[in-house]
Structures are given as structure tokens and as C-alpha cells.
Amino acid sequence: MSANLTSLAxxxxxxxxxxxxxxxxxxxxxxxxxxVIPSEFxxxxxxxxxxxxxxxxxxxxxxxxxxxxxxxxxxxxATHLEERHQFRFLRLAPDxxxxxxxxxxxxxxxxxxxxAIMARALKIKTGENLIEIERVQTFAxxxxxxxxxxxxSPRFKGLDLATLEAWDGPLYALYESAFATHMVxxxxxxxxxxxxxxxxxxxxxxxxxxxxxxERVSYTYGNKPVEIRLARYDTSSQHYENxxx
Amino acid sequence: MSANLTSLAxxxxxxxxxxxxxxxxxxxxxxxxxxVIPSEFxxxxxxxxxxxxxxxxxxxxxxxxxxxxxxxxxxxxATHLEERHQFRFLRLAPDxxxxxxxxxxxxxxxxxxxxAIMARALKIKTGENLIEIERVQTFAxxxxxxxxxxxxSPRFKGLDLATLEAWDGPLYALYESAFATHMVxxxxxxxxxxxxxxxxxxxxxxxxxxxxxxERVSYTYGNKPVEIRLARYDTSSQHYENxxx
DNA sequence: CAGTGGTCTAGACCACTTC
DNA sequence: AAGTGGTCTAGACCACTGC
Numbered sequence: 001m002s003a004n005l006t007s008l009a010x011x012x013x014x015x016x017x018x019x020x021x022x023x024x025x026x027x028x029x030x031x032x033x034x035x036v037i038p039s040e041f042x043x044x045x046x047x048x049x050x051x052x053x054x055x056x057x058x059x060x061x062x063x064x065x066x067x068x069x070x071x072x073x074x075x076x077x078a079t080h081l082e083e084r085h086q087f088r089f090l091r092l093a094p095d096x097x098x099x100x101x102x103x104x105x106x107x108x109x110x111x112x113x114x115x116a117i118m119a120r121a122l123k124i125k126t127g128e129n130l131i132e133i134e135r136v137q138t139f140a141x142x143x144x145x146x147x148x149x150x151x152x153s154p155r156f157k158g159l160d161l162a163t164l165e166a167w168d169g170p171l172y173a174l175y176e177s178a179f180a181t182h183m184v185x186x187x188x189x190x191x192x193x194x195x196x197x198x199x200x201x202x203x204x205x206x207x208x209x210x211x212x213x214x215e216r217v218s219y220t221y222g223n224k225p226v227e228i229r230l231a232r233y234d235t236s237s238q239h240y241e242n243x244x245x
Numbered sequence: 246m247s248a249n250l251t252s253l254a255x256x257x258x259x260x261x262x263x264x265x266x267x268x269x270x271x272x273x274x275x276x277x278x279x280x281v282i283p284s285e286f287x288x289x290x291x292x293x294x295x296x297x298x299x300x301x302x303x304x305x306x307x308x309x310x311x312x313x314x315x316x317x318x319x320x321x322x323a324t325h326l327e328e329r330h331q332f333r334f335l336r337l338a339p340d341x342x343x344x345x346x347x348x349x350x351x352x353x354x355x356x357x358x359x360x361a362i363m364a365r366a367l368k369i370k371t372g373e374n375l376i377e378i379e380r381v382q383t384f385a386x387x388x389x390x391x392x393x394x395x396x397x398s399p400r401f402k403g404l405d406l407a408t409l410e411a412w413d414g415p416l417y418a419l420y421e422s423a424f425a426t427h428m429v430x431x432x433x434x435x436x437x438x439x440x441x442x443x444x445x446x447x448x449x450x451x452x453x454x455x456x457x458x459x460e461r462v463s464y465t466y467g468n469k470p471v472e473i474r475l476a477r478y479d480t481s482s483q484h485y486e487n488x489x490x
Numbered sequence: 491c492a493g494t495g496g497t498c499t500a501g502a503c504c505a506c507t508t509c
Numbered sequence: 510a511a512g513t514g515g516t517c518t519a520g521a522c523c524a525c526t527g528c
Contacts, residue, residue: 011505013516039494050518055495063308065490071495072525089489190485192437192455192478210437210455216489233437240435242487244334244461245310256524258497284513295499300514316514317506 018047018057026066026077027221033079033182037067040075066184080172080183089172089186089218092145092233093241100139100238104168107134107202109161111153118150121217122225129153133164136202144238146202147231155181155226172218181226186218190240195232203234212240263292263302271311271322272466278324278427282312285320311429325417325428334417334431334463337390337478338486345384345483349413352379352447354406356398363395366462367470374398378409381447389483391447392476400426400471417463426471431463435485440477448479457485 022037031037040058044051058075061067065088068076078085094100110132119126130150137145149171151159156179167174175181195209205211212233220226233240267282276282285303289296303320306312310333313321323330339345355377364371375395382390394416396404401424412419420426440454450456457478465471478485 015516041494052519053517056516058495069495070526072493072527074494074526091487091489184490186489188487188489190435190457190487191480192457194439194455208453210439212435212437212457215484235436239460242336242433242435244336244431244433245429260497286513297500298498301497303514314514315507317508317512319507319513 014049015053015056015060018043018049018054019060021047022057022061023066023221029180031077032180033077033176034081035077036074037077064184078182080170080176086170086173089183091240091242092238094139094238096237102137102139102144104164105136105138106161106164107136109133109159109164112150114150114152118228121228122150122152124152131156131159135164139238142234143203144234145231146199147229149230150228152226155179175227181220183218183227184220185223186216189215191215193232199232203232205234210235214240259294260298260301260305263288263294263299264305266292267302267306268311268466274425276322277425278322278421279326280322281319282322309429323427325415325421331415331418334428336486337483339384339483341482347382347384347389349409350381350383351406351409352381354378354404354409357395359395359397363473366473367395367397369397376401376404380409384483387479388448389479390476391444392474394475395473397471400424420472426465428463428472429465430468431461434460436460438477444477448477450479455480459485 022043025031025037037043038046040051040054043054047054058067058069062069062075065078065085068078068082070076080086080088092100112130112132113127114122114124114130116126118130119128129152131153133147133149133151135145135147135149136143137147156175159179163178164174172183175183191213193211193213195203195205195207195211197207199205199211200207200209203211212235214229214231214233216227216229216231217225218227218229267288270276270282282288283291285296285299288299292299303312303314307314307320310323310330313323313327315321325331325333337345357375357377358372359367359369359375361371363375364373374397376398378392378394378396380390380392380394381388382392401420404424408423409419417428420428436458438456438458440448440450440452440456442452444450444456445452445454448456457480459474459476459478461472461474461476462470463472463474
């Protein structure tokens with residue numbers, strides 16, 4: 001590793017530089033989701049630093065849910081295919097407290113041109129190709145979630161209704177296995193609205209019923225936005241859970 | 246520090262034991278919010294471990310927002326009186342993206358007996374004394390938030406409307422300065438509902454308007470619940486923000 | 491048994507604050 | 510200059526996994 005004599009430049013600890021290099025390798029796809037990365041000693045040798053320094057870099061990446069350590073086995077690239085990460089981004093829970101298993105019902109998968117608002121959120125140009133998915137999720141026969149999902153076509157080339165209907169599991173897992181896209185982070189904006197006619201039909205509610213509207217933008221490595229989701233939750237017997245600390 | 250020969254017992258790393266002792270000191274009020282705790286070397290000497298071990302314990306407490314490090318100055322007990330922690334628990338943001346300064350309007354502060362549901366959430370007995378506060382918060386003259394707040398009387402003895410009206414700042418900061426109670430964590434359950442008559446009056450909305458209902462339980466040291474809050478947000482031009490990772 | 495991550499130490503030195 | 514947190518190292522040993 002080069003000396004720390006950054007002189008006038010801003011000081012950056014070694015482990016931050018290592019972290020950045022690991023991040024670059026993840027983004028470049030050098031190690032795929034679910035795979036082991038080299039051992040701490042191997043990385044230490046590669047970057048010519050001590051094991052403790054590599055360890056600190058990996059520590060931060062694990063707290064960001066980008067890597068997962070398994071004692072005795074190695075350090076792995078996080079994946080939504082993993083059991084424990086299946087519902088990492090789902091904050092909806094039944095009031096009863098019992099676990100909830102949602103069932104997918106895909107309504108459509110169409111092509112469209114990106115309107116200005118979506119283009120801005122996805123950092124693409126207005127009018128570029130998007131894929132629009134409509135989905136309803138049910139629990140015990142009752143429709144709970146109605147979502148519209150928009151994806152940039154280039155990254156998700158070939159995604160169609162047949163593919164979706166053949167898939168049994170979280171969409172984020174499909175993105176990984178079929179489109180080499182791992183979601184790292186998402187931001188949500190939540191509002192209370194009233195059910196419009198489309199929403200009332202999909203969720204089988206009365207017109208004007210209260211609906212939780214969740215607007216989500218999901219990001220892959222490098223803070224790249226690659227999915228917009230507009231979800232409507234029927235919160236009559238479910239709620240959105242959050243922890244503040 | 247005692248040896249690690251926990252033999253049959255479950256293994257617990259030294260730094261976890263140190264962390265538990267620091268936590269106990271915080272809970273016991275040995276160091277008050279805003280104060281410095283002893284230096285890492287001092288603590289290392291006290292517990293007869295190396296500085297690195299104390300450091301790792303403190304590391305975890307800082308990521309939990311219980312302690313705050315300041316290079317060159319020391320490590321401090323986190324406080325809601327601190328600028329950067331003022332709005333740690335407020336997730337409501339204006340759609341415009343501009344900063345929002347809410348103005349307090351306290352409506353009432355009454356005594357009542359705890360109904361069963363609240364008693365369970367606060368881990369007290371049904372019928373014990375509670376304080377009930379009603380508050381409206383406005384932004385640019387428009388009522389945005391209507392909250393009912395319930396506190397166990399013993400801990401908040403002497404809290405009345407006059408005290409509240411004299412206070413200018415977050416309630417959590419008042420709890421700290423007047424009742425030695427520091428909030429550490431909170432859980433929220435969020436639903437979309439329609440405005441009832443009380444809510445419509447407080448928030449000046451139409452009856453049946455969509456309202457974001459947020460049920461919050463806040464905890465102090467030792468996972469002790471000490472506040473219940475039932476908030477209604479008018480999300481017509483604000484939204485609740487959340488980040489998933 | 492070897493290889494992995496996890497803990498702990500002792501010591502050196504850097505960066506920042508205060509006197 | 511002294512005291513604090515922050516970084517980095519080298520080495521020892523523990524806990525867990527898999528051959």
C-alpha cells in the first residue's frame with residue numbers, strides 16, 4: 001500500500017481505501033452475489049496491508065449488508081436469494097404478529113417510454129425505454145399490495161410476463177439470478193391517500209378507502225438507481241413497521 | 246477481567262462484557278447525557294483489558310447512537326439536546342425537499358388511568374397513573390401533526406401544561422433535562438386511516454380525508470418503554486421518509 | 491488437521507483539541 | 510506539550526467448518 005503522506009490532500013485511512021477497492025470489485029462483478037470472496041489474509045497480501053486493516057474494511061461492508069461473514073467458512077457477497085435476506089426490504093407485517101406469506105399475481109408487463117419524473121429518478125434520459133410491471137400480492141386470499149414497477153429496459157432485457165409468472169420468490173432475487181443486478185439500498189416516501197378506481201379494483205376496496213402509498217427507489221452498487229416502485233398497501237389489518245434509533 | 250474459561254457456559258467475548266458494563270453505567274446514570282465518559286485508556290485500566298478491547302465495545306455503542314466520539318476531546322453520552330440529534334426520530338419531510346421547522350401547540354396535559362392495552366405496551370399495571378398530552382404541530386400556519394402522548398406518571402412527576410408551553414424544543418430534550426430520561430430507540434407501526442371528527446378538527450381537514458397514523462413506543466436504557474405516541478400526519482404535502490438497507 | 495473468521499494484546503504513530 | 514480518539518501492525522490464540 002502506498003504511503004499515507006497525502007500531504008496537502010485530504011487524509012484517507014488505509015482501510016477506507018481498501019473498502020473502496022473491495023466495493024469496486026463488487027461493482028465490477030469480480031465476485032458474484034452468494035460467492036466467497038478471498039480470505040482476509042489473502043486480501044491483506046494482495047493490498048500489502050495487515051489482516052486487521054482488511055478486517056476493518058470488511059467490517060464496514062458487512063454492516064452495510066454488502067458482505068456476510070460466516071465463521072470458519074469465509075466472507076460472502078450478500079444476496080437476496082439467501083433465506084435471511086428474502087424479506088429484507090418488506091416492512092409490511094400483519095397486525096396479528098403472525099408471519100405473513102404473500103402470494104404473487106402478475107397483471108401485466110409492458111414496454112413504455114420514460115416520462116420526465118421517472119427518468120430523473122432513474123438517472124436516464126426522458127423517453128428512454130422502460131418496462132412496466134403491475135403486480136398484486138395476496139395473503140389468505142385477500143389482496144394486500146398493488147404495485148407498479150418500472151425498470152430501465154437495457155438492464156432487464158428479455159423480462160416478460162412469462163418469466164415473471166414462472167418465478168416463485170422475491171423480485172429482487174429474480175433480478176440477481178436473471179439480470180446480474182443486486183439491490184443494495186432503497187429509499188421510500190410514504191403517504192396516506194384514498195383509493196382511486198384502479199386501486200379500488202386491484203385491492204378490492206371501496207372507492208375512497210384509506211391506502212398507504214409507498215414510493216420506492218432502489219439502488220444497486222455505486223448508488224445507481226435501477227427500479228422505481230409505486231406500492232399501495234391495504235393497511236386495514238396490516239401495518240408498516242419501522243424502528244428508529 | 247475474569248478468564249474466558251466459561252467452559253460449559255456460552256462463550257461471550259470480553260468486549261461484549263465491557264459493553265454490558267458500560268451500558269449498566271449509562272443506565273445507572275453514572276454518566277449523564279452530554280457528559281464525557283472516561284478515556285479509553287482509563288476504562289482499559291479499570292476493567293483490566295487492553296485499549297483495543299474497550300475501543301471495540303465503545304464502537305458498538307456509538308453505532309447504536311448511545312455514545313458519540315469526538316476526536317481530541319473524548320467520548321460523550323448521546324443527548325437529544327445536541328443539535329445533530331434534535332430530529333433523529335422525526336421522519337416527516339416536506340415534499341418540496343426544503344427543511345421544515347414545526348411549531349408546537351400544546352392542547353392539554355391531563356392525568357388518567359392506564360387502560361390495559363397501554364399498560365401492556367408500557368409494561369406497567371392496568372389502572373396505574375398516566376399523563377396524557379395532546380399536541381398539534383404546525384408548519385407555515387398549517388396544522389401538520391396531531392399527537393396524543395402517554396407517559397407513566399412516576400417518571401414524569403410534575404409535568405404539566407405550563408412546563409410544556411414554556412419549553413421550546415423537542416419533547417425528548419425536555420424529558421432529558423427535566424426528567425433524566427433519555428430515549429434510545431423507538432418502534433413505529435404505520436397505517437393509512439381516514440380523518441375522524443377529532444382529527445379533522447385538530448388538523449383542519451375534511452372528515453374522511455386520508456391520514457397517516459403512526460403508533461410509536463419509545464424506549465430508554467434497558468429496553469424500558471416510557472412513552473406511547475399516537476400521531477396523525479397530514480401527508481397532503483409532506484411524506485414519511487425511510488431508508489432500507 | 492488445515493483454513494476460515496473472531497478476539498485480544500502491546501506498542502507505535504497520526505490527527506485533533508486544549509492549555 | 511499533554512491528552513484524547515483514530516489508525517496500523519504483528520503476533521498469539523480461540524471458535525467454527527469441512528475434509
